[in-house]
Amino acid sequence: MEKNQPNTANHGLNMSHYWMPFTANKQFKTSPRMLVSAEGMHYTDIDGNSVLDATAGLWCCNAGHGRSEISEAVSKQIHDMDYAPSFQLGHPLAFELADKLCQLSPAGLDHVFFTNSGSESVDTALKMALAYHRANGQSTRTRFIGRELGYHGVGFGGISVGGIGNNRKTFSQQLLQGIDHLPHTLDITNNAFSRDLPPHGIEKAEILEQLITLHGAENIAAVIVEPMSGSAGVILPPAGYLARLREITQKHGILLIFDEVITAFGRVGEAFASQRWNVTPDIITAAKAINNGAIPMGAVFVSNTIHDTCMDAPEGMIEFFHGYTYSGHPVAAASALATLAIYENEQLFARAKSLESYFEQAVHSLKGLPNVIDIRNTGLVGGIQFSPSDKGVGKRGYGIFDHCFRHGTLVRATGDIIALSPPLIVEKSHIDQMVNSLADAIVAVG
Numbered sequence: 439m440e441k442n443q444p445n446t447a448n449h450g451l452n453m454s455h456y457w458m459p460f461t462a463n464k465q466f467k468t469s470p471r472m473l474v475s476a477e478g479m480h481y482t483d484i485d486g487n488s489v490l491d492a493t494a495g496l497w498c499c500n501a502g503h504g505r506s507e508i509s510e511a512v513s514k515q516i517h518d519m520d521y522a523p524s525f526q527l528g529h530p531l532a533f534e535l536a537d538k539l540c541q542l543s544p545a546g547l548d549h550v551f552f553t554n555s556g557s558e559s560v561d562t563a564l565k566m567a568l569a570y571h572r573a574n575g576q577s578t579r580t581r582f583i584g585r586e587l588g589y590h591g592v593g594f595g596g597i598s599v600g601g602i603g604n605n606r607k608t609f610s611q612q613l614l615q616g617i618d619h620l621p622h623t624l625d626i627t628n629n630a631f632s633r634d635l636p637p638h639g640i641e642k643a644e645i646l647e648q649l650i651t652l653h654g655a656e657n658i659a660a661v662i663v664e665p666m667s668g669s670a671g672v673i674l675p676p677a678g679y680l681a682r683l684r685e686i687t688q689k690h691g692i693l694l695i696f697d698e699v700i701t702a703f704g705r706v707g708e709a710f711a712s713q714r715w716n717v718t719p720d721i722i723t724a725a726k727a728i729n730n731g732a733i734p735m736g737a738v739f740v741s742n743t744i745h746d747t748c749m750d751a752p753e754g755m756i757e758f759f760h761g762y763t764y765s766g767h768p769v770a771a772a773s774a775l776a777t778l779a780i781y782e783n784e785q786l787f788a789r790a791k792s793l794e795s796y797f798e799q800a801v802h803s804l805k806g807l808p809n810v811i812d813i814r815n816t817g818l819v820g821g822i823q824f825s826p827s828d829k830g831v832g833k834r835g836y837g838i839f840d841h842c843f844r845h846g847t848l849v850r851a852t853g854d855i856i857a858l859s860p861p862l863i864v865e866k867s868h869i870d871q872m873v874n875s876l877a878d879a880i881v882a883v884g
């Protein structure tokens with residue numbers, strides 16, 4: 439297309455200048471999917487069609503869309519004080535929010551550092567792990583252990599500990615040094631169509647002992663995993679696996695980081711997945727649903743030991759040389775406080791738990807449809823995996839996603855896996871609609 443020539447097929451928009459993230463740009467621009475408004479469980483697209491949101495945006499909008507409590511809080515805050523510098527100055531809302539968040543976080547993780555995204559939360563957590571060991575007199579502990587298929591955002595730290603090939607390959611010569619990976623826990627041969635945590639695979643945690651023998655515990659700073667991998671396609675921890683990782687890390691003085699960017703704030707029926715699976719790490723990363731996706735914001739929760747050790751610097755010295763212009767941004771903080779109030783007033787985490795078995799039945803009803811090779815679920819998360827089509831890996835998943843969208847339901851495709859993660863305000867009738875829409879798409883796409 440000529441520069442600055444609007445493509446009239448696209449509602450008069452010039453599509454050429456925006457380089458879209460994690461998107462097949464050329465394909466999208468010939469056949470866009472454009473959203474213009476949102477309310478409750480639905481988006482409206484640019485042609486006026488209603489689209490049921492089966493993905494809470496991008497795992498963000500747990501309280502549903504168009505929440506006036508949030509928009510009013512944002513509007514008031516931007517009017518009262520649009521911005522406050524975050525270094526050597528504070529504002530009350532950031533402290534109030536930290537206080538509220540630490541009432542929700544697992545006991546012992548009573549300190550929070552604010553970021554603007556999941557990627558920044560991850561990089562912050564990795565830096566905190568290094569800072570802690572150094573302050574603790576163990577500065578040889580610099581290695582990190584991630585996991586295959588892990589997704590920890592797109593910063594250099596995050597892609598280095600992450601385990602998704604496509605996100606790493608282009609940058610492979612410049613990834614952080616001193617990283618190793620645990621094997622992933624996806625095992626369709628033994629665990630296909632399990633409900634909630636799969637029974638097989640706890641032994642994969644034992645590989646950590648091998649990596650520790652190989653590298654030396656005294657050289658390892660932290661292990662980072664998602665308690666449940668969302669982005670790689672809803673990969674669940676085998677029963678007992680997370681607890682075993684905790685035992686091994688604790689035994690060797692290695693920090694355990696849970697990346698809860700998608701699981702925090704009710705997705706699995708508790709405030710944090712750590713609470714659902716009763717395993718407390720040393721650091722938790724969060725973002726997304728912290729403020730219903732309204733304003734970019736992330737958070738890192740740290741143990742009292744890490745915090746107190748890092749604070750042990752001479753009076754008047756900055757203790758941690760790290761932070762963002764927008765850490766604890768007043769408008770983001772206002773939106774988060776309003777969001778947490780909704781979660782509490784409407785008991786949305788408990789609601790997710792109460793709908794879980796209905797949701798589980800519904801997604802597992804897709805078993806037996808063409809090319810469905812596995813279905814996984816926990817909380818209000820479902821993953822349906824398909825065999826790849828002859829046209830190539832990911833084509834079937836994309837086809838199903840696109841068909842669902844064009845027929846009024848937003849699902850998420852990762853390769854040949856479709857993920858469902860509806861807002862926690864979802865009704866049973868919406869769950870039925872999601873599953874029916876998926877069933878139609880699965881048959882139509884073939």
Ligand SMILES: Cc1ncc(COP(=O)(O)O)c(C=O)c1O
Pocket residue numbers: 554555556557558560589590591592664668669697698699700725726
């Ligand atoms: C587990 C996990 N960590 C980190 C991120 C990165 O978050 P962001 O896209 O906000 O940087 C994501 C995003 O989906 C995620 O799922």
